[in-house]
Structure formats: structure tokens, C-alpha cells
Amino acid sequence: MIDANSKTLLEVCNLHATVNGTEILRGVDITIKSGEIHAIMGLNGSGKSTFAKVLAGHPAYEITQGTVFFNGQDLSGLAPEERARAGVFLAFQYPIEIPGVANDQFLRLAYNTVQSQRGKEELDPLEFDDFVREKMKLLKMNPDFLDRSVNEGFSGGEKKRNEILQMALLEPQLAILDETDSGLDIDALKIVANGVNQLANKDNSIILVTHYQRLLDHIVPDYVHVMEAGRIIKTSGKELALALETHGYEWIHADDHAAGVRS
Amino acid sequence: MSAALQHLVNRPYKHGFVTNIESDIAPKGLNEDIIRLISSKKNEPEWLLAFRLEAYRKWLDMAEPTWQNVKYPRIDFQAISYYSAPKPKKKLASMDEVDPELLRTFEKLGVPMHERAALAGVAVDVIFDSVSVATTYKEKLAEVGIIFCSISEAVQHHPELVRQYLGTVVPPGDNFYAALNSAVFTDGSFCFIPKGVKCPMDLSTYFRINTQESGQFERTLIIAEEGASVSYLEGCTAPQFDTNQLHAAVVELVALDDADIKYSTVQNWYAGDENGIGGIYNFVTKRGLAKGRNSRISWTQVETGSAITWKYPSCILRGENSVGEFYSVAVTNHHQQADTGTKMIHIGPNTRSTIISKGISAGQSNSSYRGLVRVAPTARNARNYSQCDSMLIGSQCGAHTFPYIQVQNNSAQVEHEASTSKIGEDQLFYFAQRGIDAEEAVSMIINGFCKEVFQQLPLEFAVEATKLLSFKLEGSVG
Numbered sequence: 001m002i003d004a005n006s007k008t009l010l011e012v013c014n015l016h017a018t019v020n021g022t023e024i025l026r027g028v029d030i031t032i033k034s035g036e037i038h039a040i041m042g043l044n045g046s047g048k049s050t051f052a053k054v055l056a057g058h059p060a061y062e063i064t065q066g067t068v069f070f071n072g073q074d075l076s077g078l079a080p081e082e083r084a085r086a087g088v089f090l091a092f093q094y095p096i097e098i099p100g101v102a103n104d105q106f107l108r109l110a111y112n113t114v115q116s117q118r119g120k121e122e123l124d125p126l127e128f129d130d131f132v133r134e135k136m137k138l139l140k141m142n143p144d145f146l147d148r149s150v151n152e153g154f155s156g157g158e159k160k161r162n163e164i165l166q167m168a169l170l171e172p173q174l175a176i177l178d179e180t181d182s183g184l185d186i187d188a189l190k191i192v193a194n195g196v197n198q199l200a201n202k203d204n205s206i207i208l209v210t211h212y213q214r215l216l217d218h219i220v221p222d223y224v225h226v227m228e229a230g231r232i233i234k235t236s237g238k239e240l241a242l243a244l245e246t247h248g249y250e251w252i253h254a255d256d257h258a259a260g261v262r263s
Numbered sequence: 264m265s266a267a268l269q270h271l272v273n274r275p276y277k278h279g280f281v282t283n284i285e286s287d288i289a290p291k292g293l294n295e296d297i298i299r300l301i302s303s304k305k306n307e308p309e310w311l312l313a314f315r316l317e318a319y320r321k322w323l324d325m326a327e328p329t330w331q332n333v334k335y336p337r338i339d340f341q342a343i344s345y346y347s348a349p350k351p352k353k354k355l356a357s358m359d360e361v362d363p364e365l366l367r368t369f370e371k372l373g374v375p376m377h378e379r380a381a382l383a384g385v386a387v388d389v390i391f392d393s394v395s396v397a398t399t400y401k402e403k404l405a406e407v408g409i410i411f412c413s414i415s416e417a418v419q420h421h422p423e424l425v426r427q428y429l430g431t432v433v434p435p436g437d438n439f440y441a442a443l444n445s446a447v448f449t450d451g452s453f454c455f456i457p458k459g460v461k462c463p464m465d466l467s468t469y470f471r472i473n474t475q476e477s478g479q480f481e482r483t484l485i486i487a488e489e490g491a492s493v494s495y496l497e498g499c500t501a502p503q504f505d506t507n508q509l510h511a512a513v514v515e516l517v518a519l520d521d522a523d524i525k526y527s528t529v530q531n532w533y534a535g536d537e538n539g540i541g542g543i544y545n546f547v548t549k550r551g552l553a554k555g556r557n558s559r560i561s562w563t564q565v566e567t568g569s570a571i572t573w574k575y576p577s578c579i580l581r582g583e584n585s586v587g588e589f590y591s592v593a594v595t596n597h598h599q600q601a602d603t604g605t606k607m608i609h610i611g612p613n614t615r616s617t618i619i620s621k622g623i624s625a626g627q628s629n630s631s632y633r634g635l636v637r638v639a640p641t642a643r644n645a646r647n648y649s650q651c652d653s654m655l656i657g658s659q660c661g662a663h664t665f666p667y668i669q670v671q672n673n674s675a676q677v678e679h680e681a682s683t684s685k686i687g688e689d690q691l692f693y694f695a696q697r698g699i700d701a702e703e704a705v706s707m708i709i710n711g712f713c714k715e716v717f718q719q720l721p722l723e724f725a726v727e728a729t730k731l732l733s734f735k736l737e738g739s740v741g
Contacts, residue, residue, distance in 0.1 A: 056696050059688060080695035096693040099684060100711025110697035
């Protein structure tokens with residue numbers, strides 16, 4: 001929801017980032033306020049996922065220019081775990097499998113770490129079990145997931161639900177969902193979208209990184225950005241996504257071109 | 264390898280210190296006179312001297328083996344002192360009389376002996392260098408007829424039992440290092456559980472190598488008679504030295520009908536520094552004979568220390584329906600090398616064996632699993648299940664699996680599974696993104712990886728094992 005009085009949560013200016021010496025982000029600018037939902041769309045290789053990983057602090061990516069402020073704090077100086085504890089959450093496009101580590105132990109450690117950072121009460125295994133089972137209902141997840149190894153042998157849809165479950169537990173201020181819709185059938189998509197909608201409130205913000213309009217039918221964004229060659233080249237309201245769905249990404253350039261001809 | 268990973272696998276050895284206790288050290292070198300000296304110092308019967316000399320003569324004709332997947336400079340066996348003992352002050356009647364310096368050593372290890380013995384109900388047979396200085400709970404065990412003492416004492420007080428079983432599982436000429444041990448062993452533990460007795464507590468021995476450049480040749484013999492059962496714990500840690508120390512122990516287990524022996528080891532000897540200088544060579548022969556019907560031999564080991572670990576705790580399954588088990592975690596870091604595994608020799612019908620091996624390699628270390636499953640023609644319906652998992656931390660370490668399977672009875676079922684995984688940057692990033700730092704993440708992954716083995720350890724040992732893995736692989740990150 002857009003509210004002119006909301007405070008700015010994320011402010012990215014002229015962000016450049018490289019991976020293995022190759023520049024992927026080439027001057028990203030974006031400002032996100034509390035309560036807003038932003039969609040970032042674009043073709044494969046446009047830099048969407050890189051942007052998500054850079055915000056979360058993936059060690060393979062290096063910021064070479066520009067600034068990222070989160071709640072007024074310079075994110076570039078924080079380790080990934082510090083960013084997470086400060087309230088930045090990334091739902092992974094490809095959630096990582098961790099054989100041998102039980103999901104419930106992993107979830108509880110993550111939850112208690114973040115709780116302790118916020119000066120809130122940590123939960124013992126029994127208390128946490130009750131708590132997490134309640135959260136799982138939101139995503140219609142089978143409690144069996146708690147006993148399995150983290151993401152190991154999960155289907156694509158199960159992994160994505162597990163990501164949103166973690167979002168529900170950690171209650172981040174900024175949640176970046178990196179192609180959370182990919183690999184989901186329509187029923188699972190609805191469940192995940194419904195979960196995200198219930199978690200959205202006036203104090204947090206969500207960035208949806210996606211290729212497709214269909215996710216945005218269920219989670220309605222306040223802003224849609226189009227990314228290309230490492231920059232955001234167009235920003236508009238939710239109708240932009242529909243136009244892209246109808247006309248394809250080339251249409252943006254046709255538009256630019258037409259504008260150029262007119263001037 | 265990322266900086267965080269580098270850092271957390273490079274933690275210095277915590278137990279590096281030398282205790283100053285005057286030692287009575289034999290001159291360096293090995294010959295028949297030295298063996299006679301050891302034997303006479305220990306006031307041994309003639310048959311034992313003969314056993315030693317026979318082993319020595321066999322050893323002289325044997326060549327040092329070279330097939331193992333480990334590298335080390337040639338050992339000069341004439342540069343080793345084969346006997347050292349803390350100078351006996353007087354007979355010790357109680358723990359209070361134990362050298363306070365020695366007690367402090369144990370406290371530095373974080374395992375206060377008296378506390379451990381009292382609180383955990385564990386009888387501790389303390390080996391300090393080569394001579395036992397204190398044995399607790401012996402009387403309590405004696406009430407049910409259990410003999411638990413140093414092997415030297417057993418030779419004095421129960422010579423017939425020692426003579427009956429010594430060398431029956433690992434003969435004096437079994438292999439190069441077993442022969443050397445048979446010739447020069449100075450002490451070790453002896454445990455005898457008589458017919459029908461379930462040992463009321465876990466029996467525990469803490470080994471500690473103390474005198475610089477003194478070879479350690481422990482000899483352990485455990486016998487469980489018909490229907491008896493025992494759980495035996497062996498834990499090791501050593502001070503920090505620059506020169507390598509050879510450790511060539513022999514452990515023999517004998518289980519008669521319906522007997523059950525569980526042998527657990529947590530090994531944390533000095534592994535050398537981060538450049539691979541120093542550290543213990545741990546070349547051990549461990550073998551159990553499941554001699555009787557329905558007998559069971561179970562080995563559990565957590566190998567975290569030593570510059571080189573080279574051992575194959577094995578089971579000879581001779582009795583009908585006998586069971587052999589091997590659960591192992593071997594951790595190597597820096598320049599450590601490990602070539603470890605087991606041998607399951609199925610001789611009796613309906614014998615079963617299980618092998619669960621977990622190898623963890625970090626730094627520039629190298630870890631090999633080597634295991635033999637042999638099913639003899641007589642072993643009808645023998646079954647084996649083997650699982651060998653390797654985990655790599657970083658990109659400069661190695662893991663290898665060498666399974667040997669020899670089946671000579673077509674009713675046998677033998678299964679082997681193997682996997683290799685890696686703690687990668689992506690896994691650590693996933694943890695980090697959920698607020699969990701690298702140190703906790705590695706600890707959680709490793710404990711998860713080793714779970715099946717840790718479950719086999721007695722509770723207090725499982726806690727210690729978890730801590731040891733933390734010493735080895737965690738560190739102060741950032």
C-alpha cells in the first residue's frame with residue numbers, strides 16, 4: 001500500500017556490482033517505503049536475481065559503486081547474517097539443500113537468533129514446535145516437513161513453501177522473493193501468494209522478482225519496475241505488468257523509440 | 264575457499280602443553296636387550312618374554328608396509344625410546360595420592376578425572392605415558408567378578424587369563440606394527456567380564472602421550488565370557504610437540520557365546536601445526552573376535568587428531584549369528600592424513616555386519632575410507648550393509664573410498680552405498696541469510712552429518728565428541 005507518510009525503508013542509488021569481475025548491475029536506483037510491494041520484472045540475465053543477492057550480501061558479488069541504505073544504515077558494511085538479523089530476508093530462487101540438518105532445528109536456530117537480536121524471547125524446542133506448526137497452517141504444510149532435512153528431497157513447490165515459512169517465522173522488514181513463483185503449480189502458487197499477502201503489513205515491504213504476470217494476479221504490487229542490462233529502465237503501477245504480459249519486453253523499447261520519434 | 268571458511272577451520276590445538284614429571288626413560292633404540300629390559304622392569308614371567316622375543320624376531324623379517332594412502336618420512340625405529348615411566352614415589356592408596364601435577368594435566372583437558380569418575384559413575388584406568396598410576400572403582404567391579412586393570416597388573420595377578428587370550432586375535436606376526444607392539448608394549452588395559460555379567464558401568468581409559476619422542480605401544484585386551492556385556496571407552500589427547508610421535512597400539516577383543524563388547528574411541532591427539540609440522544602417527548591394530556554364537560562386537564570411533572591416522576578396527580565373525588558393527592567419524596584438517604575403515608570377516612553362518620563411515624576433510628588434508636567385507640564359503644546367509652559418506656570443506660582437501668568386497672558364498676547379501684558432499688559457500692550463505700553465522704552453520708552441518716555415529720556413543724562421550732569436532736572445525740569467526 002502506498003502511503004506518502006511512510007518512512008523510507010530501502011534506498012538504492014546508482015548501484016553497480018560485479019561477479020567474477022563481470023559487471024552485472026550498472027546503476028540501479030530504487031526507493032522503497034514501508035508498506036509497499038514492488039515487483040521487479042525483466043528478461044533472463046537482466047540482473048534481477050543479482051540485485052536480490054547483492055541486497056542480501058552474497059559473498060560472490062562485489063559492490064563497486066553506489067550506495068544501499070536500509071533503515072538509514074549502510075548495508076554494504078554488514079555481513080550477510082547481520083543483514084538478516086537487521087530484517088532483510090531473501091526467499092531463494094533455488095533453496096539450498098542441507099542434508100543431515102533437521103528442518104525444525106534449522107528453523108528454531110534461525111528464529112531464536114533473530115529473536116535474540118531483537119531483544120525478544122527465545123523459544124525452547126517444545127514451545128517452538130507449537131509456534132511453527134501454527135505458522136505452517138498458513139502455508140498448508142504437512143508437519144512432516146519439520147523432521148526432514150532442510151530442503152533435501154523437497155519438490156520445487158515444497159522448497160518454495162519452506163522459504164515463505166521462514167519469512168513467516170522471521171518477520172523481516174524487507175522480504176525479497178526471488179522468483180518464488182517459478183516451479184509452482186497454480187494451486188501451490190495460490191497458497192504461497194495467500195501466505196505472502198497475510199504477512200504483508202504497513203510496516204514491512206516486499207520485493208517480488210519475477211518473470212511473469214501470473215504471480216502479480218495474486219500478490220498485487222504497488223509498483224512494477226522493469227530491469228534491463230543491470231538498470232531499472234521503467235517504473236510504473238501494476239498496469240505495467242499487464243502491458244508487458246500482452247506486448248512482451250520489446251514493447252518498452254518500441255515505446256521509447258516512438259517517444260524519440262515524436263520529440 | 265572463502266575467508267570465513269579459511270578462518271574457521273584454522274583453529275589452534277587447545278590441549279598443547281607438557282607436564283613436568285620426571286620420567287624414567289630407556290636409552291633410544293631397539294634390540295633384544297631392550298626387550299629383556301622392558302620385561303624385567305615389569306617383572307614379567309618367562310612366557311611373556313618369549314612372546315615378545317618371538318614378535319621381535321618376526322618384526323625383523325618384516326617390511327614396513329607402503330600400500331596405505333598416507334605419506335610420511337621413514338621412521339627411524341632406532342631413534343625411539345621404548346620405555347618410559349613416571350618415577351614411582353610410593354604405592355597409591357587413593358586418588359589423593361596421585362601427583363597433583365598429573366591431576367592438573369587432566370583438569371586442563373577439561374575432564375577432571377575424579378569428578379568424572381564420581382559424577383558419571385565411570386571407572387577410569389589412567390594411562391600416563393606407559394604406566395597406570397591410578398585405577399578407580401576396581402573394587403566395585405571386583406564384587407561382580409569383573410577384572411579391570413592395567414595389563415601389567417593383569418600379567419602379575421591373572422597370568423593364566425592373559426596367557427590364554429593375548430595374541431589370539433592379533434597374532435604377534437600379524438603385521439609390521441602389531442609385531443613391533445607385541446615386542447615392546449609397556450602397558451595398556453585389561454578387562455575381563457565373567458560369564459553372565461553385564462558390566463554395571465561404562466569402563467573408560469584416558470590415554471595421554473607425554474614424554475617427547477617416546478613411542479607409545481599400548482596393549483589392550485578385553486574378554487567377555489558367555490552372556491557377558493561391556494561398554495568400553497577410550498579417549499585420547501596429547502601435548503604439542505615438534506617431532507612426530509609414533510603410536511602403535513594393539514587392541515584385542517574376544518566375545519564368547521551371547522557376549523557383547525562395545526568399544527568406543529574419541530581420539531584427539533596432536534595433529535601437527537597448520538603447516539603439517541609435528542603431530543602423532545597413529546598406526547593401530549584393533550580387532551575383535553566374535554567367537555561365540557550370537558556374540559556382538561561393535562566399534563565406534565571419532566578420529567579427530569593425529570598427523571596420520573591409519574587403522575581398521577575389524578571384526579572376525581566366527582560364531583553363528585554373530586554381529587559386527589563399525590561406526591566411524593574421521594575428521595582431518597590442515598595437513599592431516601587418515602586412512603581408516605574396517606574389515607568384516609564373515610566366517611560363521613547368518614553373520615551380519617554394518618559399516619557406517621563418515622569422513623570429513625578440511626584444509627589440505629586427505630581422508631580415505633578403506634574397508635574389506637569378506638564372506639567365507641562357510642558363511643551361509645551372511646549380510647553386510649556399508650555406507651561411506653565423505654564431506655569436503657573447502658577445495659584443497661581430498662576424500663577417497665576404497666571398498667574391497669570378497670564374497671565366496673552365493674547366499675550372501677552385501678550392500679555398499681557411498682556419497683560425497685561439500686560444505687559450500689552457498690550453504691553457508693543460506694544459513695547466513697537466516698541470521699546464522701558460519702561457525703554455527705558448520706557445527707550444525709557437521710553434527711547432522713555425523714548423527715548416525717554419534718548416536719552410537721555413550722551420552723557423555725557424544726557430548727565430548729561434539730565438542731571435539733567444534734575444536735577441529737569451528738573457530739572464532741570474524
